[in-house]
Amino acid sequence: MAYMHRSSLDSLPGYKQGRPAPVTPGLNPYKxxxxxxxxxxxESVRRAVADRALVHLNRYPDMRGTALVERLARLHQVEPENIQLGCGSTEVITQLVNLVAGEGDEVIYPWRSFEAYPIIVTGAGATCVPVPLNAEGRHDIDAMIAALTDRTRLVIVNNPNNPTGTSVSTDEALRLLEAVPEDVLVLFDEAYFQFNDDPDQAMGLQLRQEHPNAVVARTFSKAYGLAGLRIGYAVAPAEVVQGLGKVALPFGVSDVAQTAAMVSLDVTDQLQERVDGIVRERAKVVTALEGQGWRIPCSRANYVWLPLGQATDPAYEQFQAQGLSVRAFSGEGIRITIGEAEANDRVIRVCASLRDQGLAR
Structure with missing residues (x-):
């Protein structure tokens, strides 16, 4: 059916969710x-959700998320007025783009990076300014600075970068912040910061002490394991948080999600043990792949990137055949999440086979 709509969205690809694990006879599937x-x-998180949140399903949640906002403010040593909740950090980023950018405005971001960026920016009616990563799969800070114009309304730093896993250093972030006008916001998207063991990593919360135009987005989806509940937050100037509230989805963050996030903040030691375990598994996978001859970016996240180029699609089929659902970007490469030990061991075996076929780059 023909209908009136914004033609700028016609060529925009929709967000593609990672596929479920394929069912392969004789193999445990892994997504x-x-x-x-x-x-x-x-267990403490699951128990709290059942005891304290599920009984309130007939009531709207606290739209401001007051208790969690105050808790996060204490954690990050800011005021509650500096915290904004959202349905995952993706919604917080959407709020921010909708707040600052519209028709005729530009948003700069690295590319390839989080695939929601062009969707969010185009959805706001603004112009995408993707800046290609360098040869190492890292942000090209000089190119991002060169892309600044008087129409720039937001600059996004994805640290660690998704899907390459590379980290942005403090010096790089400072160089960018010093080049960006003070009235233009710089977003540090730190969805995977808990896995970042780079001692020189840029930390948005520290940078904003001297650069008030820095905004930080974080999520409970990854390290905290609450992806299904959709909850994240931003740390930003109070004036920005006020604006974010105006474009936020009303009652978007459920009481269940707020409760789970609160309890998760009480058990950070146990969660850190899980993060440490994933980092160790990442090191095992990276060491094995490099030993096979793969040249891969230095990952500081809970995934690794195989730059396969035109070999991406046939390599993807081989992972599928082995019961492994990975994230393929046709013509570019494959992102592989660090999963259970057995899944990681199978990844290593598939990569060895690909290497024997001459596909390693």
Whole structure:
């Protein structure tokens, strides 16, 4: 049916969710396509959801998320007025783009990076300014600075970068912040920061102490294992948070999600053990792949990137055949989430086979 709509959206690809694990006879299937935590929420989190949240399903949640906002403010040593909740950090980013950018405005972001960026920016009616990564799969800070114009309304830093896993250093972030006008916001999208063991990593919360135009987006989906509950947050100037509230989805963050996030903040030691375990598994996978001859970016997240180029699609089929659902970007490469030990071992075996076929780059 023909209908009146914004033609600028016609060529925009929709967001593609990671596929479920394929069913392969004789093999346990593993979904390692969405950077999810392979472990379920801790028992204390599940119990709190059942005891304290499910009984209120007939009531609207606290739209401001007051208790969680105050808790996050104490954690990050800011005021509650500096915290904004959202349905995952993706919604917070959407709020921010909708707040600052519209027709004729530009949003700069690295590319390839989080595939929702062009969708969010185009959805706001603004112009995408994707800046290609460098040869190492890292942000090209000089090119991002060169892309600044008087129409720039937001600059996005994805740290670690999804899907390459590379980290942005403090010096790089400072160089960018010093080049961006003070009235233009710089978003540090830190969905995977808990896995970032780079001692030189840029930390948005520290940078905003001297650069008030820095905004930080974080999520409970990855390290905390709450992807199914959709909850994230931003740390930003109070004036920005006020604006975010105006474009936020009313009652978007459920009481269940708020409760789970609150309890998760009480068990950070146990969650850190899980993060440490994933980082160790990442090191095992990276060491094995490099030993096979793969040249891969240095990952500081819970995934690794195989730059396969035109070999991406046939390589993807071989992962599928082995019961592994990975995230393929046709013509570019494959992102593989660090999952259970058995899944990681199977990834190593598939990569060895691909290497024997001459596909390693």
């Amino acid at each position: 390692i396509s969405s950077n999810e935590n392979p472990y379920p929420p801790l």
